[in-house]
Amino acid sequence: MKKEREQWGSRWGFILAAMGSAVGLGNIWRFSYAMGAGGGSTFLIIYLLSVLIIGFPVMLIEFAIGRRAQTDAIDAFKKLAPKSFWVVAGGMGVLAAFIILSFYGVIGGWSLKYIFTYITGGVSGDTETYFNGFVGSTIEPIGWQFLFMGITIAIVMLGVQKGIEASSKWMMPILSILLILLAIYSLTLGGASEAMTFMFHPDWSAFSDPSVYFAAVGQAFFTLSLGMGIMLTYGSYLSPKEKLPSSAVYIIILDTLFAVIAGLVVFPALFAFDIDPTQGPGLVFVVLPTIFQNISGLGAIVGVAFFILLALAALSSAISLLEVTVSYLIRRLGVSRKFATIGIGFVIFLVGVPSSLSNGAVTIKVFGDPFLDFMDKFSGNLLLPLGGLIITLYGTWSWKSNELLEYADLQDAFYAPALLFFAKFVAPIAILIILIFGMLNW
Numbered sequence: 001m002k003k004e005r006e007q008w009g010s011r012w013g014f015i016l017a018a019m020g021s022a023v024g025l026g027n028i029w030r031f032s033y034a035m036g037a038g039g040g041s042t043f044l045i046i047y048l049l050s051v052l053i054i055g056f057p058v059m060l061i062e063f064a065i066g067r068r069a070q071t072d073a074i075d076a077f078k079k080l081a082p083k084s085f086w087v088v089a090g091g092m093g094v095l096a097a098f099i100i101l102s103f104y105g106v107i108g109g110w111s112l113k114y115i116f117t118y119i120t121g122g123v124s125g126d127t128e129t130y131f132n133g134f135v136g137s138t139i140e141p142i143g144w145q146f147l148f149m150g151i152t153i154a155i156v157m158l159g160v161q162k163g164i165e166a167s168s169k170w171m172m173p174i175l176s177i178l179l180i181l182l183a184i185y186s187l188t189l190g191g192a193s194e195a196m197t198f199m200f201h202p203d204w205s206a207f208s209d210p211s212v213y214f215a216a217v218g219q220a221f222f223t224l225s226l227g228m229g230i231m232l233t234y235g236s237y238l239s240p241k242e243k244l245p246s247s248a249v250y251i252i253i254l255d256t257l258f259a260v261i262a263g264l265v266v267f268p269a270l271f272a273f274d275i276d277p278t279q280g281p282g283l284v285f286v287v288l289p290t291i292f293q294n295i296s297g298l299g300a301i302v303g304v305a306f307f308i309l310l311a312l313a314a315l316s317s318a319i320s321l322l323e324v325t326v327s328y329l330i331r332r333l334g335v336s337r338k339f340a341t342i343g344i345g346f347v348i349f350l351v352g353v354p355s356s357l358s359n360g361a362v363t364i365k366v367f368g369d370p371f372l373d374f375m376d377k378f379s380g381n382l383l384l385p386l387g388g389l390i391i392t393l394y395g396t397w398s399w400k401s402n403e404l405l406e407y408a409d410l411q412d413a414f415y416a417p418a419l420l421f422f423a424k425f426v427a428p429i430a431i432l433i434i435l436i437f438g439m440l441n442w
């Protein structure tokens, strides 16, 4: 007899879990370093447009396919489009989840390390020297990465509802309040006007640079957890009663707000203290401790709170990444959840080790970038948009459009024709052009 598939406990359970997947290191760590390197406002504008024009339709299509197929990303395409090319999208999704989690675990480990740092008094002296000393050592970052992956594995082993839903429910609101308070504080440090110009004053000449589009679209996919079947898998745990478009809107607005507010925390302080915006993945780990050093008396407490929340946000995203591979393995190999989770979780940890080492301990470069940066760009800017492209093409060109409309709850929506037009033509063409130019430029 077939075991009944698990389902979300409630509509809010689903939305919060999807938000838990979306809101993570991508909003704070990746967004700020990509925006810093991408020139600020230009990056921000293209990113916001991508979220709206590409992110929203792709998210709805993923949810709808998942709800219709009631299974994981690969099996969904096998079921809905047997023996066709489309299953590639599912396979790429599992691959992307695997690669992303490998380095995500490294950055998650860094946030655990910083919790410990602030519990024991915080960073004294130069924050950049401290950061480089830590990531440049061999064993310590790997130890923290191991711990982070261990916690992720433990949560995923407990199952869909108990593990994922419960942990998503309470930490989002606390994280958002703390971020807002930090943004207000950061704006008083003296770099506000420069930061405003950097973030919001468009530099039109930069719009001709294809690498900014490549990075901004990749960031949109990464931050919304799109293009790899995560939202598809989450959609498969949905009951037919839930209303999808409004859920997607909540998730997208909240995720975007988190990123913009994180920018308002990072950039004013960065300009106030003369920190280089283009320094790459270490950015928030240098800027934030500098902010905390300035909060006299309370710095260490704020630091502990912030890094605990960052680590929790990272965990809820990591859980979703692991869930993709685990739910595939369980069905494919018929193994137990426990076995699949521990086994694949450990393999992903091992694959992440070179990413951890590439920040100073050992020189591992691919196409001129340290291994971690390369894995990040390759999966985020290339694999995810490509996966999203295939999923969207399937959803709009091959899947019956009445089924798409039905499973996305769009039958009665007045904007359905416009949305369909964007999903069918605008989004795929935009993704394709940006991928081609991005690749040529890489």
Ligand code: PFF
Binding pocket: 021, 022, 023, 024, 025, 026, 027, 097, 100, 221, 222, 223, 224, 225, 226, 228, 230, 317, 318, 320, 321
């Ligand atoms: N969206 C997560 C973040 O912004 O941190 C990361 C992520 C999770 C990316 C799941 C992709 C994904 F499928």
